[in-house]
Amino acid sequence: MRVRIGLLTEGGYPYVSGDAGLWCDRLVRGLEQHQFEVYALSRTAAQEDGGWVALPPQVSRVRTAPLWTAQDDGVVHGRRARRRFAESYGELVAALCEGDPSDPTALSQAGPTAQADRFATAFYGLAELARDEGGLVGALRSEGAVRALERACRAPGALRPAREARVPDLLAVAAHLESALRPLSLDWYDDQGDEGGRGLGAVDVCHAASGGAAALPGLLARHFFDVPLLVTEYGVRLRTHYLSSGRGASPAGPGSAPSAVPAPALSAPAVRALLAAFHGRLAAEVYRQAACVTPGNAHARRWQERCGADRAKLRTVYPGMETSRFAHVGDSPDTADPHTLVWIGRVEPAKDLVSLLHAFAEIRKEEPRTRLRIIGAASGEEGRAYLGHCRMLAAQLFPDEADGPHAVGDNPVSFEEIGGPESATLAEAYAAGAVVVLSSVVEGFPVGLVEAMLCGRATVSTDVGAVVEVIGGTGLVVPPRNPRALAEACVALLHDPERRARLGAAARARALELFTVEQNVTAFHGIYLELVSQAPTRRFLFDDDGEPRPFAVPPEECLSGLRTGPGAPVTARPGPAWATGPQARDASPVAATEGAR
Missing domain, CATH: 3.40.50.2000 (Glycogen Phosphorylase B;)
Structure with a gap:
């Protein structure tokens, strides 16, 4: 059975200087019977300039976007869109000001908490708005976003550190949230379009090679298209955030995308509390929506359970070493x-x-x-x-x-x-x-x-x-x-x-x-097949008017993991300028291999 896998990375594969590049490369090369599409978020301009590793034939395409910069997308929201943004963003930051973000056990209680539901509703509201309007970069950078954050911090019942936030603290938090939510504005979330436009909605499984920003596109593919999400963490990103934020380092942790906020600003108590709440809520939502979470060891597994992961979804898969x-x-x-x-x-x-x-x-x-x-x-x-x-x-x-x-x-x-x-x-x-x-x-x-x-x-x-x-x-x-x-x-x-x-x-x-590499590859091969077997069929063909033809796909189509036969999909919506310009590359099978530097 040939499975089509959307491999989601942050600062890793296929970049030469990627942290998890070696592990991902061994996984891809060891599963030549499957097809991989790589969706990579880069961390720095130097990483972009360093180029890619040589890609095997089973990597059919590579799409990249920078986390380290985002130009104004030029999207002008109308009155209704501005109101939708204000409601969703206001709910999201209000969820950050509730509860105790310094206690991750609050996220692991049985069943979703009210704050988790509130955060998730607001998060997907922003995602749907970004998809409808073509981007949110300008809105997330607007004065309205800062004012919404200030109202949430001053609201009755807000956390004490949030109530004490000063204007520089609010600006620092708003800047970090804009950086962390940049993947919402990407044009990766399509299940139709021409051969160059199909996105994460057309894959069988999304595999995030780490938590945090890498898993965020998988969350949206799960939300929009019900694509099963697999999350692998050899180092728990939320743990890294907790360890680094106390030192005034980038809340994403060492090796993560550089923050848009100076390090001294990140050490303020209000900033640490609000960013801890954001990363905690995001991690809890990733664990809740993932079909399977694979920690690399029992130490990471305990952290994931403490931070909200369901024990029934956890499977330890040790890293594969070249022997x-x-x-x-x-x-x-x-x-x-x-x-x-x-x-x-x-x-x-x-x-x-x-x-x-x-x-x-x-x-x-x-x-x-x-x-x-x-x-x-x-x-x-x-x-x-x-x-x-x-x-x-x-x-x-x-x-x-x-x-x-x-x-x-x-x-x-x-x-x-x-x-x-x-x-x-x-x-x-x-x-x-x-x-x-x-x-x-x-x-x-x-x-x-x-x-x-x-x-x-x-x-x-x-x-x-x-x-x-x-x-x-x-x-x-x-x-x-x-x-x-x-x-x-x-x-x-x-x-x-x-x-x-x-x-x-x-x-x-x-x-x-x-x-060994062999045990690692064998484990993920089995997980891919299991997730595909449990996922609902999502294949559709469309007529000339764009209407679905529900009985046009033969049953054996589900076994290939690929779209075949007639029924060329319609053109996909173009993405925002900052994610589709020189810093965002989309490689065809030939370009992905020949263009590797």
């Missing part, structure tokens, strides 16, 4: 230096290298010959500053020694990057250490830990995120921010080579069973 590049190390005898510890990852404060360095000081007291190799690059100003701090701390903890097992000027801690003389490849970096260490205080799905397991390495990890679920008893786990416990676990493995070998072999076997 071939680690096969040589995993299958070869262990030739690593028995006195070397290896840490590999992106250098940032969440990785807590400070605790690792203090733990290593304790390790050196027990095993003076031990070396620590920290392999990874810093990203961004914060990461580079943290790397500099760690270098200074290493120099203070381990001054150059004139005596002992190391020569003068040889610090037992080294800071390296992949591609250096001693670690040309990632697999070689893991192979260099007898023990691989993970010292994070915040972690989602620990990809580096799985890579170490595929290399057959014994591991010592902190108990954060999905670490315990991934390890499953094949490594040692200690509390985070506990250098002494981390040191004791590392020393225990350094002293026992037989135990290291047993744990490494068990870790490799577990990784090959649970975390």
Whole structure:
């Protein structure tokens, strides 16, 4: 059975610099029996300029639109449209000012809450208005939108932080809502039109590769055309919002579309409360409307349940890792230096290298010959500053020694990057250490830990995120921010080579069973078929007057997932200028492949 899948991404596939690009590419290439249409929201101009990865033949088209900018769509609303906007937008912001957005458990009560229903009604009201009028960019940026937000904040019963919102806070919230609701104005929501105009209404399944903005077009396809929505979250977007908003970062989280609001404005209590309410309501609606939600691990699953997801809709599907590049190390005898510890990852404060360095000081007291190799690059100003701090701390903890097992000027801690003389490849970096260490205080799905397991390495990890679920008893786990416990676990493995070998072999076997591309692709193939089998038939052909011909489609048409035969659909409504200009690309099967840069 050939299924037509609308793959929805935000800052990921098919862009070269996309966060989830690798996972999506493996999924698409592994399901060549199906047809994929990619609907991609880009995050930055640099990402657009970087181009796409090479696309396989099963990607029949790619449509893109920017989240990082939106020109005025030029749509002039009449009196009736302005009234519809005022009613829907007023209801939406009123729903944000009710309840306690800082408590996500309020969203997980049995049955939809009154606030959730109010939010959903207003949200789809705006979506229908945008579809009827051709866009909402100008309306969302208007003074009327700010005044509606101010009225909601001043209304009786509004949250205290909302009542205390000042004019700059109102402007910041309104600007963020305009940015977050830009997908409403896209011209993706058609089920008819010529070959270049068909949209999400013509696919069999919408698969959002993440929550947040990527799932929003799927919500509208579900609302307008009853297309089943599948949502995959390897990192829960709402959790990312809660973690980042307290630091004054973009509420969408690291790696998300840049906010139209300066970071200092986002740290105001009123702004944090209202944006937390918006993202919480949106996540709850996504979970409520999704036919299936696939968390990447139990840690993400618990967050989704806490934020409103129905347990009956949740199915854990582990990420698929490419095993071939680690096969040589995993299958070869262990030739690593028995006195070397290896840490590999992106250098940032969440990785807590400070605790690792203090733990290593304790390790050196027990095993003076031990070396620590920290392999990874810093990203961004914060990461580079943290790397500099760690270098200074290493120099203070381990001054150059004139005596002992190391020569003068040889610090037992080294800071390296992949591609250096001693670690040309990632697999070689893991192979260099007898023990691989993970010292994070915040972690989602620990990809580096799985890579170490595929290399057959014994591991010592902190108990954060999905670490315990991934390890499953094949490594040692200690509390985070506990250098002494981390040191004791590392020393225990350094002293026992037989135990290291047993744990490494068990870790490799577990990784090959649970975390391969094959298991990931097989799981989604089954989910696609199940969703299509449960979805109502939505295929129609139209006569010359645009009237549906309900009996013109043979039953076997539903098996192909494609429109065939006569009955050319009518032309689709053109979309807004900001989404169909140079920043929005629509690739045919040939252009999608030949135009990949």
